[in-house]
Amino acid sequence: MASIDTPSTPKDSTTVPLITRLHGWVISVDHKRIGIMYLLMSFLFLILGGVQGLFIRMQLWGPNGTVVDADTYNQLFTMHGTTMIFFVLMPMLGGFANFVVPLMIGARDVAFPRLNAMGFWLSFFGGCVLYYSHLGAEGLYGAASAPDIGWFAYAPLTSPAFSRGNATDYWILGTTLTGVGAISLAVNMVATIFTMRAPGMRLTKMPLYVLLFLVDAILILLVFPPFAAAQFMLLLDRFLGAHFFDPQVGGSALLWQHLFWFFGHPEVYILALPAFAVISEVIPVFSRKVIFGYLSMAAATIAIGFISCGVWAHHMFTVGLSDTLDTFFAGATMLVAIPTGIKIFNWVATMYGGRLRLQTPMLYALGFLTLFLFGGLTGIMLASPPFDWQASDSAFLVGHFHYTLVGGILFAFLAGFYYWYPKMFGRMMSERLGIIQFAFTYIGFNALFIPMHIVGMLGMPRRIYTYTDPSWTIWNQISTIGAFMMAIGLLLFLYNFFSSLRHGKIAGDDPWDAWTLEWNTTSPPPCYNFKEIPTVRSRRPLWDLKHPDDPDWKHE
Amino acid sequence: MSTAALASDANHAPTEPSRFTTRETGLLAFLCTEGSLFTTLIITYIIFLGEKMPGEIPGEMPTPSNSLDLGLVIINSICLLSSSLTIYFALSARKRGAHGLYLVWFGLTILLGLEFVVGTGYEWYDLMTKYHLFPSTNTFGSTFYLLIGFHCLHVLIGVVTMSIIWAFDALRWLTPKCEAPEIVSWYWHFVDGVWVVIFTLVYIVGR
């Protein structure tokens, strides 16, 4: 800190040319700007992944569909899955972690702002590498093609013999780069949350949001490296002729499944914990009550973190593990239902007796509760190996995990968008459009995925590019209609997001009458967040300020 | 009532003291990740230990017992493990303010690390020319080069980082309060600790 120069970024945005402003964003190391860039990145890939999903649904409209051919279909579902997990939900996580957490703990930035920027750019470039495969990956016949190995890329589909060309290599490189980005995000979060909290904010006085992101970051630290290691082994297999996943020469195809799912299952919780975090903020504020059972929520979060690392083989029941392993993993999986159930009960108990405000964030939070509960219950069904043997790799399973990933996580993030948008941009998103969008998204979502459960029970496998059984047609058609409704809903959301930048109602510093520190600064916050670092005495510092007669710290 | 009023609240709850600085915490988080990475690699090595190719004639393929040579590895290991000691001396010299002594010990650490990298290179050269062991030879080759390679890469990164810090410190560009040498020493101890596990597994138990 030897020399202190004059500010390098001009503040008055109206007179500054666009290119300078863009440059200011690109080189920014401000956690709020990086957070918003993460969110914009997730929008970009949401559109790409969404269009892929729509193509899948159009192809399945009726028997013997001819919208796309079988090879293209394989590429579509691979890219759809990879995009949605790694380049839509992960960046949303990164965005909400970056934007909100430092504000909520009263810090001026994250612990390592430059590392933070690098993590974002690695994630973004990872997505670019993956999509470059459309142009640069020479497939079997010299035509460019995308990876077609499924998002979990089972061996030996990925072996050089079965996956000619470079599409799979782009998949490996893209997801690995993103993984490194996620790790730098997690290192940042852990260091920030452990060492940069406002004075008085002890670990037990953190808002639940922060605690959940802390557990989330620790999970990322633990499970992304095995994934990176597996990807590296796959690269060695493909480039140096190593034999990790090649059973013909002593390798083990099963090892890939173990390594992938050791990452893949906790990854689902890595995505779910931020969703829980958002819900744990939105529900109390819009019920005008303190969160019910803070300590049990904290304990349940940590329990989820632990248990989620010991359940991965429930993705592999159909592989033919031993009965002992099946029993163990089934038991561990069902165990997850306990902490998750505790959370759901606590959210419901928070609403009980509260004065509910059914504004958009709360609507999406309620949508989350219903849909996530549904997805959780089908999850418990699938946790039982005898049932899983029947339903695994069927449309039922596809319906199940979309209920958790989209119905659960995406709805929670939507709640988060509506909730923190005023803080991000100083304007409100349109309530009216928000409600219309909610109707489209919620109805469309259920129309899209409930029929999948039914048609899966009727025997429709996942990942088939077409079918001949006419009795499946009606369910697939309902699904497709639902998919388009949901697409309209999400487009409305994007329209609402971008048009409110200019036309939204001016929000003010604290539009929701909320209780955490981020509402104690201007909207949007200055780049230093707080002129003076506030001192905290309870989990709801702003409540203490608003109610000096009855502050929280007297009760906690 | 604004934030300023809140901050000046005289009888506020005391700040929870953090045992580690921000950078130390960051490094510890990073080491957790590294630990997870090496655990995966080590488990992979164990899984394939003694695994034979289908239809393989015994003695035909390079295995840990017929191709790994202990002599050079022991010298390498002694160098690497003693470098943990030298970096410790370096840092305690730095704490006392003995700048010259610190540079000597720190430089010695770098040289010892460099020896390990070069020694591993020799070992690999031998394995490839004498025993024809490549990653593509068999699963032993694949896992061996992966595990040792990843570790050696970490040693190399450590050596490069330490060299940069050494150069900066020799030019007295860093303040005495700078945490970089301390933090790189934690990383170095970690890499050494991992080597103890790898050495035991690959050259003693697995041989």
Next chain:
Amino acid sequence: MNEQYQHDQQPSTPQQGILMPRPTAAPLVLAFGVMLIACGLVLNYAFSAVGLVLVLGGLARWIYILASGTGEELVPLEREPAPVKISRVQVEPLRPGMAGHRMKIPLEVHPYSAGLKGGIIGGIAMAVTALAYGLISGRGLWYPVNLLGGMVVPSVVHWTPAELAQFHFMEFAIGTVIFGFTAIAVGLMFGILLPTMPRWPILWGGIVAPVLWTGAIYSFMGILNPALGEHIDWEWFFVSQFAYGITVGIVVVRTEKIPVSGIKK
């Protein structure tokens, strides 16, 4: 060389501005270089070469920023947030008997020790019943103990009746641990749940719970351990559960209640 601006520069001179990290392209360049290096693997090694140059450039810039301490700049202050309004809304915590609320919280509960005690005494009653069964039925004192151990030790299934009648240390140890743990855990649960049951707590704990529990075990035994299920004498199983439930119920109900802390009357 410091990213810990927050801790190092405390509210120094807020009039001039606040020290914040200066925007820099180094991370962007570095990340782009890493991507090019990775792509070079697939495209052409020239990409990797360019990537390496970019990585080194970005890294050099980054290290320079850290070492020279030029990573921070003074940001001028912007407008202050609006002052927080003190809310006039008074919040009254729920209290029992408050008009318009159906708040029902037990004012007095049994202490945990009641459940613990009940679990231990009930466990003894159950053990005595089960051992009596072993003696009376002529299958031997250790028969029920061995069966309990068989929940974990699979080979018990293949034992002959003579072997089942003998004392085996392993099965005895495992059986005792399972039995003791379950007896105390269920006792604790009873201690909390029984007082919340309407009218006759002993009826719920002594009869309804054993019936449900025995029924559940009976139907699950076919899945859990079918071979072992054949050895169990279900009437006696029920009787011993019954002995346990009644005993725990009596012990729990007879203990003195203590007031719940933290609830204002």
